[in-house]
Amino acid sequence: MSKWGDRLKKVEQLAQSFQKNPLTTPYKPRLWPCQPSSVWKFFPRQCMAISFAQSCKEAVHVFALEKEKEAVGQRIYLVTSYSELWFYYRTYTQSLMHCYEVIPEGAVCKLYLDLEFHKPSNNGSDGKTMVSLLIQYVCDKLLEVYGIECSAKNVLNLDSSTEEKFSRHLIFCLQQAAFKDNIHVGRFIHAILQPVLNKPKNGSHLDNGVETRTQAASPEMKRRKEEGRDLSFLQVKNKDGRDSLFVDLGVYTKNRNFRLYKSSKAGKNAAFTVAEDNQCIAKPEKGTSLEESIFLASLVCNVSFTGQRILTWDVPESSEPKISPSKCQQGSGSDSGALSGFLSSPHQEVDNFVLTVVRKDGIQGSLRRWNYFAAEQLLVYDIAKYRWCENVGRFHKSNNIMIVVDLKEEVWYQKCHDPDCRNFRSSSYPLPQEICISYILTLDEEDQVYLMDDAGNIESSQKHKPMGPQSTVHTEEEKSDVWGDERDDRDYLESLDDFEQKSEEISDQLLLSCMADFDSQ
Ligand SMILES: [Zn+2]
Known part of the structure; x- marks a missing residue:
C-alpha cells in the first residue's frame, strides 16, 4: 500500500511541476514518442483535404477512401501521416480496405505504371513475360535518356489480378532520382511508347515533344532507335475486342488517386499484394516491419529531398497547358509579370515571397525552377542571377x-x-505571417463531416449530432459502455493495488504492449 501511496505522491509532484512550467505548445496525442503528433481528419471533398494538408505543420498526406455500399466512385478524403495511416490500416482492415494515395499536383514522385488486360479477350497472353519485357524496356530508356542505371530489382511489382483481369502496379524506386511530378512521368511514358502508339493511329499531341528530344539525341540513341524495338507485346484487346494498350496512359493526371498496397476497389476482393515475380526487396529501416517498408516503398510521392536528382520531360512552351491555380487554393494576388517564363508552384504566394528574398542589393534574381517534395512539405527553388551565399558571406x-x-x-x-x-544549410528564417497558411484554416472537430469510431467505422458525423435531450442521454450511455462504469474502476484499482503489493513493478514494456493489444481489439 505504501508503495502505491509513494507513487501517487510522485505523480502529484510531477503534475504540480508541469503546471508551474507549462509546455509552450498544447499537447497533441502521438502514436509513439518519436512520431509526429497525430493528425486524422476526413473531408467530403478532395480540395478541402489538400488545403488542410498544406496548412498542417506535420508531414501529412491526402488519401482517398471508397466505402462499401456507397455509390460507385464516391470517395471521402483522409489527411494523416504515412506512419499513422499504416498503423490504422493494419488495424481497421474493413473500413480502410479501399484506400488510394492522392498524388498532389506538382509533387515530386516516382515513376509508376498501371498495367492491365482482360484475360478472356487475350488468350495466350503471358502477363508475367509482358511485365518483365516492359520493365526491361523502361530501364533501358531511363539509362538512354537520363543515364540512370536500374533493373527489375528497383521496381516494386504489385499484383491485383483476378480470373477476369490481369492487373499490376509497377513503382520504380530509383536510387536518388525521381520525376518532377506525375505530368512529367506521363510525358516520359508517352514518349517512350510512341513506337507502339503510332502503329494504330497517328497524331498524338505529344509528337512535337518527341521530335525535340530525338533531334537533340546522341548518334548512339539514333542508332538504337533505328534498330527499332518490338513493342507489339504491349498491344492487347479490350473486353469488346478492340485494340488497346497494356499500359494505362490515363493515370498521369493532376491529383490522381492511385490505389494502395493491400487495398482493393470497392465491391471487389482483389487487393494489391507483392507479385510472385517481384524482384524488388524493400529494406526495412530500423523499427519498421517488412510489410511497412513495402507500404512505404509503394507510396508514389514518398520521395525525400536529400540527394535527389529531379527528372523532367519538357514539351515546347506553345503546347504547354498553363497551370491555373486550383479553385480551392488560398490565392493571394498573382504577380504574373514577375514570374515570366516560369510556371508558378502550388503556392504562388510563396513564389512571390522568395522573389523578394532574391531581389535586393540591386540584383534582380529570378526563380529558375521549383520542385515540390510533398513527403517533407518542402518547396525547393533554384535561383538565377542572385548568388549571395551565407556560407561564404559573399556572392x-x-x-x-x-x-x-x-x-x-x-x-x-x-x-x-x-x-x-x-553540405551547407543556412540558418532558418521565419516565413512572413501573411503567407503562413496554417492560421487561415483552423478547422474545429465539429466541422468534420466524417468521424472514425473506436471500431474503425467511418460515419457521417451529422448522423450522430445530438438532436435533443433524448439523444444526449443516448450519448451518455454510449460513453459508459466504452469506458466502463465506476464499479469497474474500483475493481481495477483494487486489483492493481493487490498486484503491486505482491509483486515487482510492472515494466513500461508490459504496459505498452497491453495498451497496444487493447487498442487493436
Ligand atoms: Zn555557397
Missing part, C-alpha cells in the same frame, strides 16, 4: 544558390550548388 561568381521553403515548419533557408558548399 558566388558562377554557382547558383537554392532557397528551400519548409511549409510545415514555416521557415526558409538557403542552400548552394557550389561544390564547396555542398
Whole structure:
C-alpha cells in the first residue's frame, strides 16, 4: 500500500511541476514518442483535404477512401501521416480496405505504371513475360535518356489480378532520382511508347515533344532507335475486342488517386499484394516491419529531398497547358509579370515571397525552377542571377544558390550548388505571417463531416449530432459502455493495488504492449 501511496505522491509532484512550467505548445496525442503528433481528419471533398494538408505543420498526406455500399466512385478524403495511416490500416482492415494515395499536383514522385488486360479477350497472353519485357524496356530508356542505371530489382511489382483481369502496379524506386511530378512521368511514358502508339493511329499531341528530344539525341540513341524495338507485346484487346494498350496512359493526371498496397476497389476482393515475380526487396529501416517498408516503398510521392536528382520531360512552351491555380487554393494576388517564363508552384504566394528574398542589393534574381517534395512539405527553388551565399558571406561568381521553403515548419533557408558548399544549410528564417497558411484554416472537430469510431467505422458525423435531450442521454450511455462504469474502476484499482503489493513493478514494456493489444481489439 505504501508503495502505491509513494507513487501517487510522485505523480502529484510531477503534475504540480508541469503546471508551474507549462509546455509552450498544447499537447497533441502521438502514436509513439518519436512520431509526429497525430493528425486524422476526413473531408467530403478532395480540395478541402489538400488545403488542410498544406496548412498542417506535420508531414501529412491526402488519401482517398471508397466505402462499401456507397455509390460507385464516391470517395471521402483522409489527411494523416504515412506512419499513422499504416498503423490504422493494419488495424481497421474493413473500413480502410479501399484506400488510394492522392498524388498532389506538382509533387515530386516516382515513376509508376498501371498495367492491365482482360484475360478472356487475350488468350495466350503471358502477363508475367509482358511485365518483365516492359520493365526491361523502361530501364533501358531511363539509362538512354537520363543515364540512370536500374533493373527489375528497383521496381516494386504489385499484383491485383483476378480470373477476369490481369492487373499490376509497377513503382520504380530509383536510387536518388525521381520525376518532377506525375505530368512529367506521363510525358516520359508517352514518349517512350510512341513506337507502339503510332502503329494504330497517328497524331498524338505529344509528337512535337518527341521530335525535340530525338533531334537533340546522341548518334548512339539514333542508332538504337533505328534498330527499332518490338513493342507489339504491349498491344492487347479490350473486353469488346478492340485494340488497346497494356499500359494505362490515363493515370498521369493532376491529383490522381492511385490505389494502395493491400487495398482493393470497392465491391471487389482483389487487393494489391507483392507479385510472385517481384524482384524488388524493400529494406526495412530500423523499427519498421517488412510489410511497412513495402507500404512505404509503394507510396508514389514518398520521395525525400536529400540527394535527389529531379527528372523532367519538357514539351515546347506553345503546347504547354498553363497551370491555373486550383479553385480551392488560398490565392493571394498573382504577380504574373514577375514570374515570366516560369510556371508558378502550388503556392504562388510563396513564389512571390522568395522573389523578394532574391531581389535586393540591386540584383534582380529570378526563380529558375521549383520542385515540390510533398513527403517533407518542402518547396525547393533554384535561383538565377542572385548568388549571395551565407556560407561564404559573399556572392558566388558562377554557382547558383537554392532557397528551400519548409511549409510545415514555416521557415526558409538557403542552400548552394557550389561544390564547396555542398553540405551547407543556412540558418532558418521565419516565413512572413501573411503567407503562413496554417492560421487561415483552423478547422474545429465539429466541422468534420466524417468521424472514425473506436471500431474503425467511418460515419457521417451529422448522423450522430445530438438532436435533443433524448439523444444526449443516448450519448451518455454510449460513453459508459466504452469506458466502463465506476464499479469497474474500483475493481481495477483494487486489483492493481493487490498486484503491486505482491509483486515487482510492472515494466513500461508490459504496459505498452497491453495498451497496444487493447487498442487493436
Ligand atoms: Zn555557397
